[in-house]
Amino acid sequence: MLSLRSDHFIAADWHLLLCKPNQNHIACHNLSRTGFDVFMPLHSVERRRRGRVRWESAPVFKGYIFVSAGQGAGQWHKLRSMPGVVQLIGFGRRAPALVPAGVVAGLMERCDANGLLQTDKDFMTGERIRITSGPFADFVATIEHVDVERRVHVLLDLLGSKTRVAVDPARVIHAV
Known part of the structure; x- marks a missing residue:
């Protein structure tokens, strides 16, 4: 997992990647191993199994992750054949579309060290x-x-x- 507080990651050019259904974690793992920087914000979701309630971490943007070239600059063509990846979001045959820098930076600032999105609200009893x-x-x-x-x-x-x-x-x- 990357350090979300690093200025390098906040200032990087980020792109959006479409993943195969329920394979966000597989895509993240494989992209990280090949030198790409990945960011997948998570949030807590309630899951019911066999009558029991459990809280689990799940991607905020189901089916999508943010990716930056990092050490893999110029290797965008490798993405198509990676396990868990469908395509890099872009416009036609041109370079991949950039995600506005403020969007990713804002998400990173709201995440803890594990990528879990923190709520910005503090609620008190009686409110x-x-x-x-x-x-x-x-x-x-x-x-x-x-x-x-x-x-x-x-x-x-x-x-x-x-x-x-x-x-x-x-x-x-x-x-x-």
Whole structure:
């Protein structure tokens, strides 16, 4: 994994690469081994298996990774035959399209050392929040507590009774 705080990586020219379905990690591994710099921001997702809930890291942009030439400059043709790679995003036969520098730099600044995207919101017990997406979108609720895995637990008024619900912090904003 590359050091995301390095000025070299933040200032590099980044491009977007399309990966085969569910093969982001394979593409990242192979590109890193051949001298390309790769950046795949991750976020925590809730997975349900056999009735149990687990939190796992998953790519923020499913199917895509950011790639910079690094030591592999001039070797873009190698990308097509790499395991896990479909194509480098570009315009026709010209050079690969550049991702705006501010986009990648902003993502890198919000990631921890493992590439996990950190939320920029600190929620406190008793605050009023609004859920922005999911089955409870646009509900306004009061935070009951925030657990160690940073899930926000709220009490929702559903059909006249209070129901406890755990919500991903990325899906809530402070209510006005």
